[in-house]
Amino acid sequence: MSTPAAPSAPVTDEEIQSYQRDGFVRLEEFFSGGEMDVLREAIDDAIASHRDRILGAEKGGRSSDDYERVFNQMVNLWVDCPAVKPFSLSARLAEAGRSLSQCRHVRIYHDHALVKPGGQVSKETNWHQDAPYWPMDPLGSFSAWIAVDDVTVDNGCLHFVPRSHKFGKQPPIRLGVEGESIVQKMKEQGYDVAAPATMEMKAGGVTFHHGCNFHYAGPNATDQPRRAHAIIYIPDFVAFTGGGEAAGAGSEMKAGGPWDHPLHPIVAGKE
Numbered sequence: 001m002s003t004p005a006a007p008s009a010p011v012t013d014e015e016i017q018s019y020q021r022d023g024f025v026r027l028e029e030f031f032s033g034g035e036m037d038v039l040r041e042a043i044d045d046a047i048a049s050h051r052d053r054i055l056g057a058e059k060g061g062r063s064s065d066d067y068e069r070v071f072n073q074m075v076n077l078w079v080d081c082p083a084v085k086p087f088s089l090s091a092r093l094a095e096a097g098r099s100l101s102q103c104r105h106v107r108i109y110h111d112h113a114l115v116k117p118g119g120q121v122s123k124e125t126n127w128h129q130d131a132p133y134w135p136m137d138p139l140g141s142f143s144a145w146i147a148v149d150d151v152t153v154d155n156g157c158l159h160f161v162p163r164s165h166k167f168g169k170q171p172p173i174r175l176g177v178e179g180e181s182i183v184q185k186m187k188e189q190g191y192d193v194a195a196p197a198t199m200e201m202k203a204g205g206v207t208f209h210h211g212c213n214f215h216y217a218g219p220n221a222t223d224q225p226r227r228a229h230a231i232i233y234i235p236d237f238v239a240f241t242g243g244g245e246a247a248g249a250g251s252e253m254k255a256g257g258p259w260d261h262p263l264h265p266i267v268a269g270k271e
């Protein structure tokens with residue numbers, strides 16, 4: 001797969017410093033309303049066609065009814081949904097992430113649509129870090145989270161704990177299990193955990209967060225789904241450590257080796 005042309009860095013020095021210091025940054029109006037209409041329709045079509053959560057996985061990759069209440073998480077949508085591909089492989093988005101993380105190039109680990117259902121069934125995305133679930137080392141991988149709908153506290157916008165990425169990778173907590181919280185665990189161990197920042201934004205806004213950042217989204221209390229689309233990026237200096245079948249290429253790659261596989265193309269920067 002060819003490498004998309006690298007546009008000039010779409011982030012400022014302040015945004016780079018803010019990401020490095022706090023482990024997250026919010027970029028409002030990154031995509032246009034029209035672009036979000038396209039992405040929203042593509043995600044809705046995938047839901048209407050009962051698309052697997054993980055392509056080819058047992059039971060379509062659905063883990064539990066409880067987890068489905070946190071969100072319908074469809075992984076690697078760029079592979080089988082042509083309308084999603086320009087967003088997941090967006091050179092502009094990837095270049096923003098590459099600049100923020102100050103690395104030579106980034107590959108995509110996987111994308112995932114994250115659709116939080118509305119109403120009584122909706123459950124919170126409990127406080128967690130992402131890095132404990134990723135088969136890679138050293139730290140440095142990160143996510144871009146695109147607000148496909150306007151996101152508010154009411155419908156489950158993200159919340160980030162500033163500087164929490166500096167705690168490094170902690171033991172994983174059980175996702176979707178009520179009461180499990182990395183913030184609570186760290187406080188119980190005596191760590192000084194900063195107050196969270198709330199990431200309300202209009203559709204088309206994007207947040208980037210480091211894989212060790214503590215983050216959370218409340219239940220969606222509205223009667224409409226909260227649609228988001230996230231892309232996980234791997235900097236050039238990060239190696240594969242084995243496993244990670246959910247992202248589709250684990251069995252074809254060598255532990256300790258590079259991420260050289262068609263499912264993990266370079267999307268910004270140079271080899």
Ligand SMILES: O=C(O)CCC(=O)C(=O)O
Pocket residue numbers: 071114116125130143145156215216217228230
């Ligand atoms: O969308 C959500 O509710 C949570 C997203 C998340 O945990 C992530 O993108 O890492």
